[in-house]
Amino acid sequence: MTMAITLAVDCMGGDHGAAVTLPATFDFLRKDVACAAILVGREEVLRPYLGSALAEFGPRLAIRPAAETVGMDEAVASALRGKKDSSMRVAIDLVKEGLADAAISAGNTGALMAISRFVLKTLPGIDRPAICSILPSARGTTYVLDLGANVDCTPEHLLQFGIMGAMLVSALEHRERPSVGLLNIGEEEIKGSEVVKRAAELLRQSGLNFAGNVEGNDIFKGTTDVVVCDGFVGNVTLKASEGLAQMIGGALKEEFSRNLLTRFAALVALPVLKSFRRRFDHRRYNGASLLGLKGVVVKSHGSADRLAFFCALERAAEAARQKLPEKIALRMAAVSPAPTLCD
């Protein structure tokens, strides 16, 4: 039996707000019948999307009003200090108070990270939380972190990312000893900075299933389950990949709609193209985890649609069910003496 989990859903975040977050939450409650959800947001905005949901889900669905909304481009400081009754803040408060097991938001990443960190605090041994995204690979999926929260990282941070990433894969993919790779460059003469070299040593001593250095192409080859890098490299790589995929998709569309003949070809090839698209459907990979916090927080892509937001809800529930923060804390306790002993 799946354990009952309550999700606190920031219903106001993202490009589409309640129009996406509510239907997706209802889909989730229908699928995961043991779970419950607390919808957080402005009641008058949520109301039109409720339909008969309150009747349908009974005690599994609640509304928690929150008067304010964090803007997608709002400054972090203003969101953190100025909006104590924002839907994002209230959703995270619910986790802190133990009324929810996980918070999900499609809002402003910087604000979500700052508020989560401020309200929930980091786990013992974790200096900085990280954002871990899931990318498709030739073999399935690759978990990459950090993706933007930490620009300048020490070797110890990269070690912590490795531990958190491995625990996340264990929780979401139910893999015992996920392999961890350290993102580096190939040129022999210049193999990585001092930080990366030292991080490799720490990872080697960590007891993780550390596979050594990997290169950029290994992310999509699926060489390791987890790829660790600093937030600058991770963010640039993720966005470049998104840009490339968009360019390729756009070009494919353009070529197939060039004239009558190519349109006919598209018609014939439609089932193939659909199956191809399904394979890399970015919606299925939605739901980045904010790791290292005393609580589960999942960030959905701002442009997420109903299916994408549903996938993020599933990830949040599974991470909470697997008690991810506790597992990271345990692993940190087991490994954290090592770095201090080494120096």
Added chain:
Amino acid sequence: MTMAITLAVDCMGGDHGAAVTLPATFDFLRKDVACAAILVGREEVLRPYLGSALAEFGPRLAIRPAAETVGMDEAVASALRGKKDSSMRVAIDLVKEGLADAAISAGNTGALMAISRFVLKTLPGIDRPAICSILPSARGTTYVLDLGANVDCTPEHLLQFGIMGAMLVSALEHRERPSVGLLNIGEEEIKGSEVVKRAAELLRQSGLNFAGNVEGNDIFKGTTDVVVCDGFVGNVTLKASEGLAQMIGGALKEEFSRNLLTRFAALVALPVLKSFRRRFDHRRYNGASLLGLKGVVVKSHGSADRLAFFCALERAAEAARQKLPEKIALRMAAVSPAPTLCD
């Protein structure tokens, strides 16, 4: 009239050696009838691929024997110090001696960079040479540097990369004031490291057509002509992009060859797929420039085929014809007082 240019071709480098480098060089000489080439390598290896080329091209084709070859995985130190008669070294020596206007090699990147730097030296004001690659974008091409030569960069290095990249685009694309973007991340709270912030200031004062920060996806959108980043980020991004493109290409192939029906669809869609493939044919982007040296050196991909190596030869000839090193030196002289005045 195009100016006569002599290329020194390292015929032994790359995965295919003379089997690719010689036919490609002959293609080039046929197309660019004012140019000449010096084939560098072991005579007995080159001989079988010569055919009637010596007769066909007359004084435009010469052979310069070189007894040694730098291995694709050979340590840089061994290539640099131990092999003074390698085809790579001799090709670069020819540029140094003024007997050739540019050197091209498909060999070991690290060795090529080290030997070029040792033999040719860097231009005044340039601390470190950089490698600049060309990537396809939705609008044409984007020049990205550095791609692996420099892991830890100062703001001044990034400024120099910007200048060198802009001069390269001017030379190869004949654009007057190419736009330059600085690769950064989007999160407001954590916008870039101190190095990147300071580099933006320097670029703003440089007189270049500086467009400010760009993100990973801008590379493929073609937001700016040049994208500047440190060699670690550039290398990872390039390799991740290669990996993603490969994964997508592989999946497309797989989907179309799944069964008889999809194979029929592939047949119908063939002209479209071919035109699609041509658009992103990585061979057309072959030929990375080693910039900041007192001479033109172009690195071909190791796996380059005849067309790809031909494209690298064209780029080398054009860079030499446009006197790229002199242009970089002039631009550096105009801008270099600025950074020292600022501090």
